[in-house]
Amino acid sequence: MADKPKVGIFGLTGCAGDQLQILNCEDELVWLAENLDIVDWVMAKGENDHITRLDIAFVEGVVATQRDLDALKAIRARAKILVGIGTCAVWGGLPAMQNELSREVLQREVYGADPSFLDSVEALPPSKFVPFELLIPGCPIEKHEFLQAVRALLLGTVPELPKVPVCWECKTRENLCRVVYFGEVCCGAMTRGGCGARCPSHGVACAGCRGPVEEPNYDSNIIMFADRGISWVDIAQKMKNFSAPVWLAKGLAKEVGHER
């Protein structure tokens, strides 16, 4: 790209953690501002251009309202390269965890009797609605992966992000295995690496926050946990948070139902 690429950074429904990680690149922020023409970033700027065509758009969060969906389609229409940042954008993340429950039930529980003013749809990842050129997982994204992506895009290519599971990175850190030695439900073998096995390195089992690795072997993992005497309920609850796709979570929930 000859001139500074025009860039937009957007958040749909979510915790703003991936945008915050960009702001957390304190050492690189001035460099980013010098190399990217950031024209639209509501979280960080007072004056924003919502119309100009964009060379690169970054989007975080899930689609949880009709407004989110309209915004996402508008962003896709004006961006040459669309980059999803964060597990919500890639997989749906925590907000998608209870999609089997109806919005009406959820609304009644949180807001009370007649919440007709709410704009609320089933929480789904933006990648379900529009095509993306690049997806960067993580809850939140790793700063180095974001910066690597920006450098690659500036050079007109795409970054090679790690595809190994967290379990692999954990072995290279020589941590004691949370499953073998502590009998915990650790999602490291099913979860995409890139975090350097942060949680097991702190003595905590992987929660799966970066979403599934390519071709995860769910069955073997479930059997491995169950063999250690962990109940179906505990396995399902833990795997449902981030790692397991909805069909598996539903299957596990059904198993749990049978057991009861």
Place this chain on the structure above:
Amino acid sequence: MSGRTVVIPHLGRVEGHGGIFVRIEGNRVTQVEMDIFEGSRYYEALLKGKHFQEVQGIITRICAICSASHTVTALQALEEALGVKVSERVHDLRGLLLLGATIESHALHVFALALPDFLGYESVLAMASQYREEVVQALRLKQLGNKIQDLIGGRAVHPVNTLVGGFGKLPRHRELEALAAELEQALPVLDRFVDLAASIPLPQVKPGPTVYVALRPYVEAFRFRGVSLCTSRGEEYPLSAYREVIREFTVEHSHAKHAALEEGTTYMVGSLARLKLWGHYLTGRAKAAFQRLLPDPKDDNPLLNNWAQLVELVHSVERALEICHELLGQPEEPRDLVDYQVRAGRGIGAIEVPRGTLFHEYELDEAGRVVAANVITPTAQNLANLERDLRAGAEAVLVAGNGLSDKELKLRLEMVARAYDPCISCSVHLVRS
């Protein structure tokens, strides 16, 4: 008389998605709404049935900027429910984690989100052209807050090292020594920012007397861990009464609930409220900054919340340094995690976090699974008062002169809204069941 409508469809430089709608007839403001259109994520439904050990990892994701705050408050509530007593060191380390969160959050808000308005820029990035040195220093302060959260919590956003009963891994002494050295270096930098703030005249917004609410610190000092709920009118309530004291209600223009005190009075929580109630406890440089930047105890200008955050930033660096030295006086250990039995119970956590008083409450069954959860965030408590102050802000501009453009009026409204440092992700994800 013809009226005019001022709309800010999507407020910039705040966390989350909201807008402002103001209707003016002549010189009177007839309607003020802070629209919150951030989507709902229904956290209570996500929590129901979950094991208590998973609560922290889920609830922290209500909001990234407030992730350490939600974490510590949730752990406090869960430990009360389970009857777990953590060590003094764990309290100190959690305190340090919260100070890191406060440094990061206040530095981000004061320098990157609020200050550009006062210096006439649209963003901190635009500010860097003329104030490069200041921007670099401000970002370093923010980074220091993140380093603390990374060291203690294991990650700057959404901590992983924080467990019911303590910590998975404790910082090494050499790491604390390095941190102490960096904190020491930040103090003269902060002095220069206090000088800069003192040189900026604040626009006058006079909303009338404000009721401030903050927790009474657990010791007679300026602390974020509290023992009871106090108001600037002199009332004091036990934490267990928080649901009776704080009345929540829904409004149609907002996905976030609003809150008021029992008889309908709106109130303010946050840095300014804490300084109004407990500023006399400050010591050292923070005390000097407080006396300089907030000299008039009767001034209720909400824009002062920006300077109150700067005062707390100074306090947080000083206090973090104290805790580092306390921890360095203790033997180095790899882990601090108490043993406990799982039981049924109900517990309340309440902490003064960067934007104000945060409440978490959980009820667990005998297997340690969540039966019910409730969270009341600072921003949800502030929204009703914020709307009142937006009205005052608009009226002050109208009185000053009729020829003012929509742009000037909008800027003033935005400055008032930003002064509250609203965290919209948090405000929408109220959980109650």
